[in-house]
Amino acid sequence: MSDFELEKRAIAGDDESFSILIEQRKERIYRMAYTYVRNKEDALEIVQETVYKAYLSVEKLQQPQYFNTWLMKIAVNAALDHIRKSKRVVYMDKDIERSYTPDNREGKLDLYEALDSLDEKTRTVLMLRYFEDMPLKDIADTLETPLSTIKSLIYRGLEKLKINLGEGELLE
Structure with missing residues (x-):
């Protein structure tokens, strides 16, 4: 069935x-x-x-x-x-x-700390997209948010993560 x-x-x-x-x-x-x-x-x-x-x-x-x-x-x-x-x-x-290797443990903790520093909606969008591999349209439907807003949240969230993890500068 x-x-x-x-x-x-x-x-x-x-x-x-x-x-x-x-x-x-x-x-x-x-x-x-x-x-x-x-x-x-x-x-x-x-x-x-x-x-x-x-x-x-x-x-x-x-x-x-x-x-x-x-x-x-x-x-x-x-x-x-x-x-x-x-x-x-x-x-x-x-x-x-x-279960993390010693070399990887610190990076995993940093990622979780960086995610925790984001606002609730941005963190949710990034987790659904990258941890659950959910399509953007499904994320928009789940959160009852316009698709364009989801895309913006992902872009800005990834930029903030790069800064928080010390791996880049905010692009303007």
Whole structure:
């Protein structure tokens, strides 16, 4: 059965179709959540919250072809809500930190610190684009933002990252 057919059935209230779709996408949701909180337990909690909210509102989704975009929007919002609620410093999971080579660990931490220095919307756009490899149009749909704004946020965000990482000058 095609994803579109599963999406239509899930919207119609078929729990099995919804479960199949979630099972196919849970790893992607987890990766996205982890890039926000960098903690295994918190990321799993965000996945759980995303699935719960999606299950409660799946029948409100009017166009099945936007299931992925809709689900990622719920996940992004759940991650941002989690961060706002926790109001704490985010630490990298020790298992992940140990997996970096000594030469690479500092660069990874610098990248996360540089991402944290960006405003919330720019950070979200860059994470969806480069960590989740999401097409620009899908990012615009997910964040309900014009495509031109998404492109500008990516350009300015990458320039700020270059400066924060000491790898370039802002082009004017």
